[in-house]
Amino acid sequence: MNRPRLFLVTPPAFDTADIAQKLQQAFRGGDIACVLIYMPGAGTKDVQATADVLVPIIQAGGAAAIVYRDTQAAGRSGADGVHVDTSLEDLKLAVESFQPDRIVGTGGTKLKHDSMEWAETGVDYLFFGKLDLAEKDCAHDKTLRNASWWAELFETPCVAMAGNCLDTLGDVAATGADFVALKDAIWQSDTEISSLIAHANTILEAHPFPETE
Template sequence: MNRPRLFLVTPPEFDISDMAAKLEQAFAGGDVACVLIYLPGAGTKAVQEAAEKLVPVIQQGGAAALVYGDTQAAGRSGADGVHVDTSLEDIKLAVESFQPERIVGTGGTKLKHDTMEAAETGVDYIFFGKLSLDEKEKAHDKTLSGASWWAELFETPCVAMAGNSMETLAEVAKTGADFVALKDAVWQSDADVSSVVAEANRILEAHPFPEME
């Protein structure tokens, strides 16, 4: 697929059955590459409980199921991978134990040097955008500039976090990021989740990657 793909991030709190239903709606709307099960304040037991219910739904939808910050829950639930952003040492440990069978992603770095150092561990993607920040209508300027810089110079795929409105998708796609992440724009929309995903795919299809010379 020669254009950015959708990377969905769950809300930080949710009802498991409700989220499972919403994810099924999302896949009915079109292509979704990954879903990050994002429960930053929960313990391993709660994360694992959510992952055990959601991972099969995500995988049946044709997407990769990733668990945020908990390698134990990711491993036990049969998830496709884990997102680790706590420290460089934690990233290295995750890469060592999960690859090559499973995905390891990271993000949240403040400095370009830290981002490059994280990529050197062999992670599968770099995430631009702060998952913990309240989303604004538009993508953060640092997210756009970081993703543009990375996409132009480095081979490791990158994910860029969009804002909470669909109008931000085009500008994020223009960075050249391999994946565009959506969170609030999907789950807090008044529209049906499937129609939001369908609209997102229509926007992304209008922004193919430049042809390689």
């Protein structure tokens, strides 16, 4: 697929049965590449119990199920990968343990030098945008700048966090990011979720990657 793909991030707190139903609705709306099970502060027992329910749904929808930070829960639940952003050493350990069979992603770097250093570990993607930052209608300017810089210069795929208004999604796709992340725009909208996913995919289809020779 020669254009950016959707990368969904769950809300930080949710009812498992409710989000499971919403994910099933989301997949009826079209292409989704990844879903990050984002449960900051939750213990391994809770993360694994949730992942045990959500991972099969995500995988049945044709997407990769990624668990936030908890390598134990990711491994035990059969998730496709883990997102590690706690430290460079933690990231190196995850890459050593999970690859090549599973995905390891990272993000949250503050400096360009750190982004390059963390990418050198061999991660599968670099995430631009703060997961714990309050979302605005538009993507944050720094996210757009960093994603544009990265997509132009580096081979490691990148994810760019969009804002909570789908009408601004084109600005994120225009950076050349391989994946566009959505969180509040999906879960906090009154619109039916499958319709939101379909609309998001229509926007992304209008931003194909440049042809490479």
